[in-house]
Amino acid sequence: MKLNLILQSVVIVLMLFLVNSLAYSTIVDVSFEKIRLTPPLCADVFDFVVMGDNRPSEPGNIPDVFVRMIEEWNILKPSFIIDVGDLILGGSAHLLDEQWNEFKSLVNKIESPFFPVPGNHDISDRLSEEIYKSRIGPTCYAFSYGNSRFIILNSEEPGQIDSLSEEQIDWLKKELANIKSKHIFVFLHKPYFQTKPEKWSTVESLFLPFPSVYVFAGHDHRYLYYGRKEGIHYIISAGGGAEIRRDEEEGGFHHYLLVKVRGAQVSWSVIRPGNILPMDVVTQEKVERRENWREIFRFPPVECGWGEPVKTNIIMNINNPFNEDAEVKIDWSIPQSWQVNTTLPELFTLRKGGVAPHSLSLTWIPTTDFKIYPVPEMKVWIKQGNEEISFSSSLMISPVISIPELPDSILIDGDLSDWNFVPSYPVLYPANFDVFQNTQDLQANWRGGWNKNGVYMAVEVLDNEFYQPYSGDIVWCADNLELFLGEWEWSLSLTSKGTEVFMYEGPNREEETLNEVVKLAVNRKGNYIYYEVLFPPSEVAPLSLSKGERVTFSIIVNDLDSQGPLNNRHWLEFTPGAGSGREDFPRCVLVLK
Template identity: 25%
Template sequence: MKLPSILLITLLTSFTGIAQDKPTIYIDIPTNQKPWNHIEWNNDSEKFQFAIVTDRTGGHRPGVFPTGIKKLNLLQPEFVMSVGDLIEGYTKDTVRLNREWNEFKSFIEPLDAPFFYVPGNHDITNKVMEEKWKELFGVSYYHFVYKDVLFLCLNSEDNLRGSGRGTIDDKQYEYIKKTLEENEEVKWTLVFVHQPLWVQENTKRWKDVEQLLSNRNHNVFAGHYHRYWKTERNNGKYFALATTGGGSPLRGKAYGEFDHVVWATMTDEGPILANLFLDGIWDENVVTEELVELVRNRPFPVRIEPAYSSEEKPEKMEAEMRIINDSDVQMHVDLKGQSDNILFYQFENNSIIVEPNDVATQKIRLSNAGNQALDNFSTLNITADVTYKFENKPNVSFSSDLKFKPLFKNILNKTKVKIDGKLKEWGDATWHVAKDMEGAPFDFDGPDDCSLTFATAYDDENFYVAVKLIDNDFVVSEEGHYWEQDAIVLRLDARPSHLSAFNMGQGRGKDWISYLRTFKKNNPVVGEEYLPLKVKAATEMFNNGSQMEFAFPMEYIKKMGGENWSNLRFGIGYFDHDNDDENETTHFWFPTWNGSKDVPGSGMFFKE
């Protein structure tokens, strides 16, 4: 039966004026707007090759995605597929959305081949973004048939539930079911969707979609988690791709963390995949489930336990390194470090062998050669190279840089505080200074431009924070975006120290909270309705600064750390925007937990 909305495109190829085979492409789209840039196929009648790009955003790194597009032009694919997260999004500001979509379109404008859009959670998160997508591209899920292969492009964001909560709702499922029934004779089916729904819960009709796919030749491609792995399931191969510029620690193949594009050559036996790194090419087995289980599903096996001192200038200290081998093969660890003129350190051993399913510990001896205060120590950077020794296959090697710095033992005193912004109760408090400044030097004019000090306390009801802020140019906009004006951020991880000390930013909202507050009169807090607790706050404003008080309920701290909690990890910082400066400067007590300069265990307070 002929559908009224079918767009029939017939491509003609010629050689010296003689018509060749005419591949026919059927695309069923009911709108005038189309979710692709053009359909001038960059094809060769004897070949069927296309490329896949993956997440550009979720903490994008400028320049990576455009570089990938340039490399694709060198390879000349017939067309390019995507798996979403093309803009940063997560906003209802249409001006910002237009700017981000125009920027992205400028990235693919140089691409010779057609580019097919698939939405990710950064592209569609709310009704405003959903309407913008429809305005630009017409539909959020669709399909086309090319050379007897069905390309099924789906929308895992059809219920606007955000990261880790993708769905296929009833309406989309019926579309998929109908499409598969009408194309049951194709030789292969390729599915493109942003979130890997096969590893998520409560995905509505996704399991039903898998059932529809189970009796046909198919593969599924997704992105979202910024890590590559291949799974063989449901009589097909399912791929979660890494990044094409999205946020990533880039720890390499063992972790599935790398920037790549996928080069697919379609054959009668299915697609042959080559992962094109910016510095090389790997086949589809670059990361298998076996390697995921060995390496990535475990924390890095070497870590240095935080060391705290109650002395300002300790002469000598010791830290403990723990090496955990919970695999069934022998592990070799080699340690390398750089010398430091103030803080001398020595390993018991530079090379350690850990037997299968065993734990090794060794001391790191520290000496304060310059009689310096703890705050003056530089962060040590120790590289741990880990190798698993296999008998019947190549060894697996990977490495990580371990950050370490001896830290002062901050004591949390018990004091009753009234949240009014007056700071009357804080006369005897210990005040800490936010010294970690980032930003262009010419955008920061010294402590009169911006400085932040704070103190902490607790009682049976709350954990308290007092802030003294100097800022000679407050930038406040009731209609502006939260990230484009002055704001203070407080981060609290109340879990036991063996967990909170090694928090690298994962699990925000679930394991720890980030509370960002601007100086808006209305809705000053980012996502306040999604926080697992109610933070009390009071602010006193002055011409050149502010005083603030905050209270985090003890009920939350006991929930995360237990009734007998003994410590919590705290982070605080300020984003300073000045009207006459080009960029913001940031002022933190310690580097952020998810940043490259994070020191495990920093910001820890111990109950008195």
């Protein structure tokens, strides 16, 4: 009896020790311990889940779909789960602890082992990388399970631009040197197999000697079976809860993958919460076919001076390049300020290899508010064999604005009195306001100019409350400006630490970095906020600073009112759709005068 009591006490002490050590371990450490305690019953038969990009779209707003996924995984009980990155929203280092606490509280509800991969929202610099390692685990690691080897790579090494470091590639070579597993599964956040940066061919070549290799990535918020190239399978699974930026037919839906290993066979199902889809629901072939049809029905671009009438005739040669007839249905949406006359019928058949030329006459008379958008749009349905495709095609119209050459005396000081001779343009298009899109609490005007020193911009904002508690790559969640200039995307902010210029994208630049070259001044007077900025030549390249040069442009004025009346983020757009996260929104054209 005493011996039993002693043994029970020893077991309890060991269990308490294990629980306490796990409580202070990283997520990866905890998962390795779970794997050790629950090896596969059969090395050739097991299932695991792959998903990614479950980060919130705004601070503290955990996606409901991610919570639902956790509930389903606990029902399915896969051997483990691999998340291909973007676990949290991110931002400056001082904002990360609370986000990681929230994330870990969710992960603690997952019964299966959970192996994370770092994404660009998780690691943005050396400090956030160290926080990740201390709280989540290593950024690059490998483990075996059953008949397979699992390799986690890090596409987010600070200082690396769209590539893996030589150090990481050397580590991968050593890892692969002794592998005798039947399958190799590789995971990284950014789909380099799709964008093909310079060093990726070196990485791919390391996998070629192996007969069964599967590479999973995230980042591009969608599902896509990219295909099998030289024996290697490539898959994107990035629908874990972050905002969707593509149409459903192109994989734009929330999902996770259930991967089944059965001896030499590997397959997977695409699962929406509550739905199971076949793995070929979106393939590269289907996407290319849809893109081909969208291109066939795409309007040619139309330019017009700002606020000037539009009267244009368009010829569209609608052709069918495929080997099957296509049944086509078209439904027009024409705003009141527009007139459209067309020879396109509502229903028609396009014979295989056939061409049907059609004409359109488009007219717009300026309204008192100068809103040229929305523009005419046609919804297209195509039935071809057993496939049905649908998409929308909008008139691509670009207002043209000439910006003057400025004197060198312009100072970047937040005082816009020296801009009085430059025309101003209203930021007209509201998004996410109340049901009536009442913009009384937010109004803005924009001016632009240039000289040999760069491109200048000045923005005047009238806002009932200025609120910007963030910094880093999530400043757009509160009051700030987002600006699109050619290939560049910027955020201009006044944070608690002062002015901040953040670059999201730029040609041949590391993405998502603070910029100290652009000059920014922000001046607040009552309910007015004045932004003044100079982008020097290096930050507008390849634009040449000479008369007649052209560059595309749009701007977003973000607003978050902590005191109401609108407690959700809302914004004004210079061209509609600029804040949608999509790349195909219309932009105006700036001409250097």
